[in-house]
Amino acid sequence: MALPLDPMDEPRMYQQTLLQDGLSDLLENDKLVDCVLKIKDKEFPCHRLVLCACSAYFRSIFLSDLEESKKREIVLEDVEPGVMGLILKYLYTSKINVTEQNVQDIFAVANVYQIPSIFTVCVSFLQKRLSLSNCLAIFRLGLMLDCPRLAVSARNYACERFQLVSRDEEFFQLLPGELAAILANDSLNVETEEAVFEALMNWMSRDTESREKDLSGLLDCVRLRLVNEDYLTDKVEKHKLIAFNPELQEKLQLIRDARAGKMPEVKKSKKEDGGAVKDGDIEEEEEEESLLPGILNDTLRFGMFVRNLILMVNEAGAVAYDPAGNDCFVASLSTQIPKNHTSLVTKENQIFAAGGLFFDEQNKEDPLCSYFLQVGKGSR
DSSP states (O other): OOOOOOTTTTTHHHHHHHHHHHHHHHTTTTSSOOEEEEEEEEEEEOOOHHOOOOOOHHHHHHTTSSSSOOEEEOOOOOHHHHHHHHHHHHHHOOOOOOOTTTTTHHHHHHHHOOHHHHHHHHHHHHHHHTTTTTTHHHHHHHTTTOOOHHHHHHHHHHHHHHHHHHHHHGGGGHHHHHHHHTTTTTTOOOOOOHHHHHHHHHHHHHHHHGGGGGGGHHTTTTOOOOHHHHHHHHIIIOOTTTTTOOHHHHHHHHHHHHHTTTTOOEEEEEEOOOOOOOOOOOOOOOEEEEOOOGOOOOOOOOGGOOOOOOEEEEEEEEEEETTTTTEEEEEEEOOOOOOSOOEOOOOOOEEEEEEEEEETTOOOOOOEEEEEEEEOOOOO
């Protein structure tokens, strides 16, 4: 059922429809056409006013003093006639057939000719179709076209499914900067930091010779303070690309020192405000505190907040106990759970109570029934 139209929007909608229908009718009947876009052997009659209204690129041409602004025929290079035909149809009718086969071409043309409405259509199309097989390609496309909204959406999708994505061939084709944007993310869904280190070294192994120079910077994205002590000694320190690299050994020494409780001294730098001295006052110098080296980051990733809990259930509800942290959490409250039951916690953190008998006083015909209850999500 369609939502009722806001009375305040009605006049605008009617005017937009009238204007668009009128422009489309003028184009179809070749009326008031004042320019032609020539692409290869194809010509597209159109109106300068429409192109100026929808595209900053054409606006800059037609409103300039360049000789090209006075020409009726505008020759466009590096664009396919079919793609431009789809874009012009959208500008006049708001209709466009975006598919997985043509979305990248349409996206690129909309970016070059600065048509934000088409750009937004393509971004929404790609966001809705993010999958394991294309999320990294879409992430790279978003970076290439300088579209943060698309790049962040695709990056977050990849981070949530990092264990699977890191085994995909596309992962091993990432550029160092692209890989760093993923490995440094707090929302990386991994239970241990060892998985991040192994993903990095697998990426390195695909082209060790050309990528070795990037290892130092990328290793800063791995939170080595979170890895197991034995793993750090046996796998990280003894790795062939790390063991004989003085720069990386210095970084590992920072990790060892931090684990021993010895953090590097944070130096404070003096920062002076620019500008002239006013009223004879001496400008105050501000102290700016430097950040710790990136490799000392020990912030837990998103996937590391999963805990192994002992669930205790009685007739009043359920309590979850964390033996590692010696913490208790109220998982759920319910006066409906009978004493004679069994319980189960699934991977999705859903709590189920099943078994036993439930006596329903309101049901006179069949007061006894088997019991199955989904209590709800337990606390982590």
